[in-house]
Each structure stands twice: as C-alpha cells, then as structure tokens.
Amino acid sequence: MSNYHIKNLEEYYQVYRKSVRDPENFWEEVAEEHFVWRKRWNKVLEWDFTKPEVKWFEGAQLNITENCIDRHLPTRGNKTAIIFEPNDPKEEAQHITYRELHERVCQMANVLRDKGIQKGDRVCIYLPMIPELAVAVLACARIGAIHSVVFAGFSATALATRINDSDCKMVITSDGSYRGAKTIDLKGIVDDALESCDCVTTVLVAKRIQSEIFMKEGRDHWLQPLLDNAYKDFTAEVMNAEDPLFILYTSGSTGMPKGMVHTTGGYMVYTAYSFKNVFQYREHDVYWCTADIGWITGHSYIVYGPLANGATTVMFEGVPSYPDFGRFWEIVEKHKVNQFYTAPTAIRALAKENLTFVEKYDLSSLKVLGTVGEPINEEAWHWYDDVIGKGQTPIVDTWWQTETGGIMISPIPFATPTIPTFATLPLPGIQPCLMDENGQEIKGRPANGRLCVKFPWPSMARTIWGNHQRYKDTYFSAFENMYFTGDGALRDNTGYYRITGRVDDVIIVSGHNLGTAPIEDAINEHPAVAESAIVGFPHDIKGNALYGYVILKETGEERNHDNLRKEINQLITEKIGPIAKLDKIQFTSGLPKTRSGKIMRRILRKIAHKDTSSLGDTSTLLNPEVVEEIMENAL
Numbered sequence: 341m342s343n344y345h346i347k348n349l350e351e352y353y354q355v356y357r358k359s360v361r362d363p364e365n366f367w368e369e370v371a372e373e374h375f376v377w378r379k380r381w382n383k384v385l386e387w388d389f390t391k392p393e394v395k396w397f398e399g400a401q402l403n404i405t406e407n408c409i410d411r412h413l414p415t416r417g418n419k420t421a422i423i424f425e426p427n428d429p430k431e432e433a434q435h436i437t438y439r440e441l442h443e444r445v446c447q448m449a450n451v452l453r454d455k456g457i458q459k460g461d462r463v464c465i466y467l468p469m470i471p472e473l474a475v476a477v478l479a480c481a482r483i484g485a486i487h488s489v490v491f492a493g494f495s496a497t498a499l500a501t502r503i504n505d506s507d508c509k510m511v512i513t514s515d516g517s518y519r520g521a522k523t524i525d526l527k528g529i530v531d532d533a534l535e536s537c538d539c540v541t542t543v544l545v546a547k548r549i550q551s552e553i554f555m556k557e558g559r560d561h562w563l564q565p566l567l568d569n570a571y572k573d574f575t576a577e578v579m580n581a582e583d584p585l586f587i588l589y590t591s592g593s594t595g596m597p598k599g600m601v602h603t604t605g606g607y608m609v610y611t612a613y614s615f616k617n618v619f620q621y622r623e624h625d626v627y628w629c630t631a632d633i634g635w636i637t638g639h640s641y642i643v644y645g646p647l648a649n650g651a652t653t654v655m656f657e658g659v660p661s662y663p664d665f666g667r668f669w670e671i672v673e674k675h676k677v678n679q680f681y682t683a684p685t686a687i688r689a690l691a692k693e694n695l696t697f698v699e700k701y702d703l704s705s706l707k708v709l710g711t712v713g714e715p716i717n718e719e720a721w722h723w724y725d726d727v728i729g730k731g732q733t734p735i736v737d738t739w740w741q742t743e744t745g746g747i748m749i750s751p752i753p754f755a756t757p758t759i760p761t762f763a764t765l766p767l768p769g770i771q772p773c774l775m776d777e778n779g780q781e782i783k784g785r786p787a788n789g790r791l792c793v794k795f796p797w798p799s800m801a802r803t804i805w806g807n808h809q810r811y812k813d814t815y816f817s818a819f820e821n822m823y824f825t826g827d828g829a830l831r832d833n834t835g836y837y838r839i840t841g842r843v844d845d846v847i848i849v850s851g852h853n854l855g856t857a858p859i860e861d862a863i864n865e866h867p868a869v870a871e872s873a874i875v876g877f878p879h880d881i882k883g884n885a886l887y888g889y890v891i892l893k894e895t896g897e898e899r900n901h902d903n904l905r906k907e908i909n910q911l912i913t914e915k916i917g918p919i920a921k922l923d924k925i926q927f928t929s930g931l932p933k934t935r936s937g938k939i940m941r942r943i944l945r946k947i948a949h950k951d952t953s954s955l956g957d958t959s960t961l962l963n964p965e966v967v968e969e970i971m972e973n974a975l
C-alpha cells in the first residue's frame with residue numbers, strides 16, 4: 341500500500357484511517373519518501389487552534405524550487421515542464437523543458453537579486469498567463485522572496501491596496517495582455533496603481549503585446565535584456581519549512597482583502613500529495629488546469645503541485661470562447677491532455693454552445709476531469725460527464741479554498757464512486773466535520789451544517805498578512821477549536837459531502853469570490869448614492885450574479901436611472917474590476933433593517949431570487965413598509 345498513490349476504495353479507507361489515527365506519522369512518511377530536504381525536521385507538527393498557531397516540519401530546511409525543478413534534472417531534464425499555449429492559436433505553443441525552466445528561473449532570480457530583492461521581501465506579480473508568470477513565481481521562491489500574485493483582471497485601485505498591504509518592493513508586469521480579441525493595458529494599470537504606492541522602487545516589464553508604453557526612468561526596466569545578461573545558475577536560498585512562501589489575497593467581509601500567508605514545507609508536501617492522488621498523474625501524462633495563476637488553483641495546481649511531481653503542466657493564456665467555443669477542446673486534442681481541470685462556470689458556458697464545437701475534436705486522451713471553485717449543478721456535471729468524458733472519464737469535484745492551500749474533499753479517480761454534485765470524501769489527513777448553530781458537532785448521517793475542519797493539515801494558511809487577529813476572528817472563532825470554512829455542507833449516509841454554498845457575505849460569481857462589503861463600499865462612493873446592499877441571485881452561466889439595492893441621496897433632482905446604473909458599474913470596475921459588476925440594480929427608498937440597524941439580507945436575497953412566498957416575520961423590522969416597495973419594483 342502506498343500513501344502517495346491510492347488505487348482503489350479499500351486502499352483509500354485504509355490510508356485515510358491511518359492518516360487520522362496517527363497524522364504525524366502519516367505526513368512524516370509522505371515527507372520523507374517524496375521530497376528533498378536540506379535538513380530534516382525536529383518535529384512534524386505543533387498546533388493550537390486557540391491561538392491559532394500551526395507549524396509543520398519545524399526545523400526542516402529546503403527550497404521548494406529544488407523540489408520542483410533541480411531534482412528532476414538528472415532524470416527529466418529534457419521532459420517538458422510547461423507547455424505554453426498562447427491566446428491566439430496561430431501563435432506557436434512553447435514547450436519548456438525542466439532544464440530550460442531551471443535556466444530561466446535562475447536567470448530571473450539573478451535579476452531579482454541584482455535589483456535588490458532579498459529573502460523575505462515581498463514582490464508583487466501582475467502578469468498575464470505567459471511563461472514569465474510561472475518563472476517569476478519560482479524565481480521568488482528560489483531567492484526566498486514572498487510572492488504576491490495579483491490576478492491581472494483586478495483594477496488599479498485593487499492592485500494598489502494589495503501592493504500596499506504587504507509592502508511590496510517590486511512589481512513584475514508586462515506591457516499588456518491578450519484576452520481573446522482584446523488587449524489590456526496592464527502597464528497603464530500598474531502606473532495608476534503606483535501613484536499611491538510608495539513602497540515600490542522597481543518595476544520589471546515583460547514584453548507581450550509590443551505596445552507603446554510609458555517607462556518611468558529609474559523605476560521601470562524591460563525584463564528581457566536583464567534576463568539575457570543574467571547567469572543561468574543560482575544557488576537556491578535555504579528556507580525554513582515555516583518561512584512564508586507566498587501571500588495570496590482573497591475577499592473577505594470587510595473592504596480590505598485578506599492576504600493569506602502560506603508557508604513552504606507543508607504547502608509543498610500537501611499540494612504535491614493531493615495533485616498526485618486527485619489527478620492520478622502518471623509519468624508521461626499531460627495535465628491541464630485552465631485556472632489563472634492569479635488564483636490559488638493556479639498556484640497549487642498549475643505551478644507547485646504538478647512541478648513537484650515532475651509533471652507536464654499546460655499554461656493557457658486565452659479564454660474558452662476565442663477564436664470560438666471549441667478552443668478548450670482544440671487544445672486538449674493538440675497537446676493530448678490527459679487530466680483536465682476547470683470551473684463549473686466554464687462548463688456551463690460551453691455546454692450552452694453547439695455540440696459541433698466539441699465533436700470536431702478528438703478527446704480520447706482524457707483520463708480524468710476535474711472541477712473546482714463553486715458547487716457544480718447536476719446538469720453541468722452530466723454534460724461534462726457525457727459530452728466531454730463520454731461517460732468513461734471520472735469527474736473529480738474538488739472542494740477547497742485559498743485558505744486551505746490544497747484540495748480537501750474530492751473523489752479519487754478510479755477509487756471513489758462519484759455522485760453528481762458531491763465532492764464526496766475527505767483526502768487522507770483531512771478531518772472535516774459539520775457543526776450546528778449552537779456550536780455542537782453533528783455526528784450522525786445524514787447531516788446538514790456548517791463545514792469545519794478539526795485537525796490541521798500541512799497546507800493550511802498560517803495567518804493573514806499583518807493581521808493575525810483577523811485570521812483568528814474569521815476562521816477560528818465561530819466554533820471552538822475548529823477551522824471554520826464559511827461554507828455549508830451536507831453529509832449523506834455513506835459519508836459523502838456535498839457543499840451547499842457560502843454561509844457568509846461572500847458570493848461566488850463565475851468562480852470568483854466576491855465580498856459584498858468591498859462592492860458596497862465602491863458603490864457608496866458615487867456622489868448620488870446614500871446606501872447600498874448587494875446579494876447574489878442564481879445565474880445560468882455564472883452560477884451567481886449580483887443584485888444591488890441602491891438608495892439615492894435626496895436632492896430633489898430627477899436622475900436618469902440608466903445612466904446611474906452605468907456609472908455605478910463603471911465605479912465598481914475601477915475600484916475592484918469588471919468581474920464585480922452588478923447584473924441588476926434596483927433603486928429603492930430604503931433597505932429592510934433590524935432594530936439594531938443591520939440590513940436584513942435574507943429578505944433582499946429572497947426578493948432577488950424571486951422567492952417571496954415565505955419572507956418570514958418582517959414585523960420585527962424597523963421599516964417593514966419598505967419590503968412592499970422593494971417587492972413591487974423588483975427586477
């Protein structure tokens with residue numbers, strides 16, 4: 341029996357039981373057998389959820405890039421590490437071998453060091469899905485700098501907030517990016533952001549779209565000439581297992597995003613372990629995750645997890661709809677993709693299109709299909725299973741979070757029988773539980789409650805950058821001695837989990853987590869707006885879309901509502917990014933509030949869902965009459 345590569349259900353249960361009976365021993369075996377360490381740990385695990393403090397492999401030393409690159413060189417030097425598939429299918433794909441990746445990462449690390457970056461410094465990476473992105477991430481890890489990748493769809497304001505929060509010294513960006521038929525002026529966005537960031541002294545600019553851009557003397561440098569002159573060797577910095585590897589921001593219930601901090605040793609062990617099991621990766625497979633490296637899925641399952649296993653991982657720059665809706669399937673055929681990992685929102689969008697977009701291509705290379713980011717509805721699951729998987733390719737519905745670092749609940753292909761919409765069983769080492777509203781664990785089956793985790797796992801985030809108290813309040817205060825996920829879930833008679841969705845103020849739109857508070861803050865900055873409230877409502881493709889209730893200031897003036905709607909969405913685009921735009925905006929004279937002044941979102945949600953049959957007791961509201969008005973004018 342191998343802990344590392346589970347082959348059937350019986351083996352899963354055996355390994356799982358072992359992992360729960362003696363977690364330290366379990367993870368020690370995995371860590372010993374599959375990685376190179378510069379120094380062994382003194383202790384496998386130390387933890388206290390009340391502080392909260394979690395340390396894995398304390399005392400151990402390593403560099404994650406030696407595990408992701410160097411150690412493969414003797415046996416896999418000429419193997420492709422990264423296949424870069426450009427936005428435009430007419431542009432040739434690039435195959436970057438492990439040896440080339442090593443050289444490029446070393447060159448980049450030398451450039452970073454020449455520009456004054458040292459171990460522990462924060463580097464913001466704001467790049468499209470081009471090879472430089474993966475190389476920059478790994479170069480930071482090699483030098484021991486903490487990378488903070490910001491998804492290159494965020495606005496200048498959102499970028500500036502993230503740069504300032506973690507006090508980044510450097511930004512790595514590009515002249516621009518391609519997105520389907522469009523180009524985006526990334527450097528312009530960085531320039532705007534840096535107007536309000538004093539901490540950044542250097543900007544490195546990769547050339548991608550050959551646009552004319554402004555280069556600030558002394559601050560901005562073209563990346564390529566620096567790389568061309570850099571040595572192709574760089575001795576990896578020796579890191580402690582608990583040294584931070586990266587910061588990645590995720591939305592929260594206040595305007596300030598949370599900079600989740602992931603550390604080195606545990607994150608490496610867990611992402612590599614989960615990658616191997618969940619995708620059943622074999623030596624000559626080609627694996628493709630369609631996420632952007634700007635999100636945790638890309639960090640863990642485009643870069644670190646696959647490379648730590650010596651895998652071939654595809655990086656796709658473009659979008660599923662360009663030049664047409666067959667693009668994903670064309671790429672699967674072209675690179676003979678074996679494992680394909682995407683989001684329900686993409687599946688729903690593609691399922692709506694003509695079947696010929698799929699039928700044109702040979703998808704017979706596919707062995708495993710994955711999904712992540714939000715609950716997958718039954719219809720989308722079946723389309724994925726029938727049309728893409730031809731009924732023969734197991735689907736892994738993987739539940740996890742930015743905070744968890746790696747996949748937590750997921751079937752293991754060919755081992756776990758799947759049921760549509762169920763993420764099924766926890767991976768070895770993961771101890772989920774369901775809690776009721778009184779803080780008691782619900783032990784039986786079936787059960788429905790708030791999803792928590794009661795024991796640490798190696799890749800959990802250790803803190804929120806600069807705000808440990810918020811980390812404690814957000815994740816460790818709702819239930820005693822538990823990590824609270826913010827999700828609701830049910831557990832069936834076999835012990836399978838089904839994630840029912842967020843139970844907090846986060847709404848998932850097209851797989852992107854959006855906090856309601858930052859969007860409301862953005863809207864409220866409009867001079868005509870007095871107050872606003874955002875809720876989600878079901879959307880065929882996006883999963884959820886945003887519905888805003890907006891109160892205008894009393895000015896006695898007539899306002900053009902359509903113009904206002906446009907202005908509000910423009911403001912959201914500037915403050916957060918286009919992903920947070922509202923689908924519906926209803927102007928109202930008031931919002932339903934409790935006597936203590938809290939907005940009753942439950943009521944607003946029901947109205948947005950067009951489910952007003954049972955609004956519940958509204959008599960306790962401060963202003964019950966406003967509910968009638970909102971219902972009458974609902975969109």
Ligand code: WTA
Pocket residue numbers: 590635636637711712713714715716737738739740741742743763825826827839841842848851852853
């Ligand atoms: C949701 C993405 C149902 C969930 C890796 C979680 C899911 C949030 C699933 C984290 C799934 C993710 N089924 N819901 N398979 N996967 N979620 O931080 O609400 O971007 O809390 O991490 O996405 O989103 P995040």
